[in-house]
Amino acid sequence: QKEVEQDPGPLSVPEGAIVSLNCTYSNSAFQYFMxxxxxxxxxxxxxxxxxxxxxxxxxxxxxxxxxxSKYISLFIRDSxxxxxxxxxxxxxxxxxxxxFGAGTTVTVRA
Amino acid sequence: NAGVTQTPKFRVLKTGQSMTLLCAQDxxxxxxxxxxxxxxxxxxxxxxxxxxxxxxxxEVPDGYNVSRLKKQNFLLGLESAAPSQTxxxxxxxxxxxxxxxxNEQFFxxxxxxxxx
Numbered sequence: 001q002k003e004v005e006q007d008p009g010p011l012s013v014p015e016g017a018i019v020s021l022n023c024t025y026s027n028s029a030f031q032y033f034m035x036x037x038x039x040x041x042x043x044x045x046x047x048x049x050x051x052x053x054x055x056x057x058x059x060x061x062x063x064x065x066x067x068x069s070k071y072i073s074l075f076i077r078d079s080x081x082x083x084x085x086x087x088x089x090x091x092x093x094x095x096x097x098x099x100f101g102a103g104t105t106v107t108v109r110a
Numbered sequence: 111n112a113g114v115t116q117t118p119k120f121r122v123l124k125t126g127q128s129m130t131l132l133c134a135q136d137x138x139x140x141x142x143x144x145x146x147x148x149x150x151x152x153x154x155x156x157x158x159x160x161x162x163x164x165x166x167x168x169e170v171p172d173g174y175n176v177s178r179l180k181k182q183n184f185l186l187g188l189e190s191a192a193p194s195q196t197x198x199x200x201x202x203x204x205x206x207x208x209x210x211x212x213n214e215q216f217f218x219x220x221x222x223x224x225x226x
Contacts, residue, residue: 008150043114043200043217044153088152096141096160096204097168098215100152 003027006089006101014109019076023089023101026070030091030099033065035074038086038103047087048074079108111136114218116201122224123191131186131221133201141204142184143168143215144176146197153200159184191225198222 006023013019021035032051036044050056053067064073072091076083089101114135123129133142144156155168159178173195175187184203188195202215 004152006152041220043202043219045217046214049214090153097155097158098153100154102150102152 001026002102003099004089004091004101007104008102010105010107012107012109013079015079015081017079017108019074019079019083019106019108021074021076021087021089021104021106023072023091024070025072025091025099027091027093027099028067028070029093031094032092033063033072034090034098035061035063036088036090036100038088040085044088076106079106081108081110084108113137114201114203114216116199116218116221118221119219120222122226123188124226125192127191128187128189129191129223130188131199131201131223133184133186133203133218134182135184135201135203135216136182137203137205137216138181139203139205139216140181141206142178143202143204144174144184144186145200145202146170146195147200147220148197156186156199191223193225196223196225 004025034049035047037047038044048063056063060077062075086103086105088103090098117132143158145153157176162181165176199221201218204215
């Protein structure tokens with residue numbers, strides 16, 4: 001069983017819709033949770049990170065962490081065609097090694 | 111700043127051939143990483159380095175070797191390439207593990223490797 005599970009999609013939504021992405025994990029030592037965005041044929045770039053449980057908002061993006069359920073989510077409001085990308089969840093404990101989900105490919109249709 | 115750069119961008123090898131992938135960063139980061147990305151598997155850590163002259167194995171190290179002779183460079187070697195090593199390889203670097211905000215990993219653009 002993988003340490004981090006993420007539905008690979010693909011997910012296709014109309015422009016303006018809310019995109020909901022999620023990951024589950026099994027390692028209770030994970031404390032830092034991140035979402036990376038990867039455009040086609042590019043390297044991943046950090047979108048958001050959170051520490052421990054709770055919500056964090058940044059513009060149209062909201063990250064949620066529920067450590068009791070070992071579940072994290074990313075919501076994209078008012079989605080735009082420029083949001084079309086693969087979104088990877090990542091998490092780590094107190095060391096510097098990240099465990100990644102498989103990534104969810106999102107297409108926002110104009 | 112160029113950030114993290116990787117050479118080459120593409121490469122096709124025959125089974126048994128060897129090659130070296132070069133990663134360079136200009137952010138004075140201590141930590142550097144090599145990942146491979148395969149469909150449905152996400153990013154998997156091959157090897158990493160916590161400083162000049164140090165290397166360590168990650169999740170999938172077999173068939174690869176690395177060297178970190180200079181702080182800004184991290185080399186990934188394939189001594190005898192196999193078709194199972196067909197993948198996209200990403201290098202990343204980060205400043206520190208002490209604070210989470212400083213542990214952001216910055217990724218290069220990737221190298222697409224095909225082994226026939």
